Amino acid sequence: MSKEGLLLVLSGPSGVGKGTVKSSIVENKVFPFEYSVSMTTRKPRPGEVDGKDYFFVSVERFKEAIANGELLEYNQYVGNYYGTPVAPVQQMLKAGKDVLLEIDVNGAQKVREKMPDGVFIFLTPPDLHTLHLRLEHRGTESEEVIRGRIEQARKEILVMQDYDYAVVNDTVANAVDHIKAIVDAEHVSVKRVIDDYRKMVKED
Numbered sequence: 686m687s688k689e690g691l692l693l694v695l696s697g698p699s700g701v702g703k704g705t706v707k708s709s710i711v712e713n714k715v716f717p718f719e720y721s722v723s724m725t726t727r728k729p730r731p732g733e734v735d736g737k738d739y740f741f742v743s744v745e746r747f748k749e750a751i752a753n754g755e756l757l758e759y760n761q762y763v764g765n766y767y768g769t770p771v772a773p774v775q776q777m778l779k780a781g782k783d784v785l786l787e788i789d790v791n792g793a794q795k796v797r798e799k800m801p802d803g804v805f806i807f808l809t810p811p812d813l814h815t816l817h818l819r820l821e822h823r824g825t826e827s828e829e830v831i832r833g834r835i836e837q838a839r840k841e842i843l844v845m846q847d848y849d850y851a852v853v854n855d856t857v858a859n860a861v862d863h864i865k866a867i868v869d870a871e872h873v874s875v876k877r878v879i880d881d882y883r884k885m886v887k888e889d
């Protein structure tokens with residue numbers, strides 16, 4: 686029986702802790718998943734590895750990828766392009782693997798239109814002040830960029846209603862526990878079990 690994997694979309698404002706939560710799931714082997722590596726025109730931060738954190742490309746290469754239909758979605762965010770290469774996502778899902786996308790809320794909205802069966806999880810900060818402190822603490826952006834990201838977050842939190850689940854990132858451990866519970870439940874949701882059953886009957 687060809688059981689497709691779950692498309693897990695983890696989204697939320699910049700600085701809310703998406704990367705931290707994702708790393709914790711990986712390091713503690715909370716559940717297995719494949720990570721979709723995005724393409725970006727942003728410059729690598731110290732320690733970031735091409736092909737692992739992102740595919741770091743030129744604006745010209747990014748535009749070519751758009752024109753060739755290589756991207757499931759893309760977005761311009763605070764001056765840079767970010768996009769999800771579509772082919773690896775589809776291959777991994779077909780192979781029965783759960784795939785995690787960690788993308789901004791605009792991207793998540795576009796994925797929702799194309800792949801409505803995905804599981805859309807919105808990670809929220811406990812409050813905006815905490816979000817500001819976390820971005821300052823991370824120390825990778827200037828105060829001006831942080832202000833831009835907080836302004837963006839204010840708007841982004843309003844789109845939470847379009848998601849399936851909201852998880853508060855108060856502590857990383859709590860957020861990870863909630864996400865694990867969501868993934869476990871989705872695997873046994875009647876809708877998915879029936880979809881898999883229908884595919885199995887078709888293949889027979």
Ligand SMILES: Nc1nc2c(ncn2[C@@H]2O[C@H](COP(=O)(O)OP(=O)(O)O)[C@@H](O)[C@H]2O)c(=O)[nH]1
Pocket residue numbers: 697698699700703704723724727758759760762767768769787788789790791792793
């Ligand atoms: N639409 C879209 N957004 C992405 C993609 N990859 C990353 N992002 C988002 O782009 C925003 C900026 O990412 P980045 O520069 O790495 O900053 P950080 O998330 O604050 O560490 C974040 O909200 C990411 O989730 C993608 O493939 N598509």
Ligand SMILES: Nc1ncnc2c1ncn2[C@@H]1O[C@H](COP(=O)(O)OP(=O)(O)O)[C@@H](O)[C@H]1O
Pocket residue numbers: 697698699700701702703704705706819820822823854855856857
């Ligand atoms: N639950 C949490 N409690 C305290 N700090 C956190 C928590 N989650 C993330 N952080 C910190 O907040 C900052 C932003 O997290 P990051 O994972 O880079 O966010 P995002 O990927 O959403 O932009 C980092 O310095 C990270 O260590």
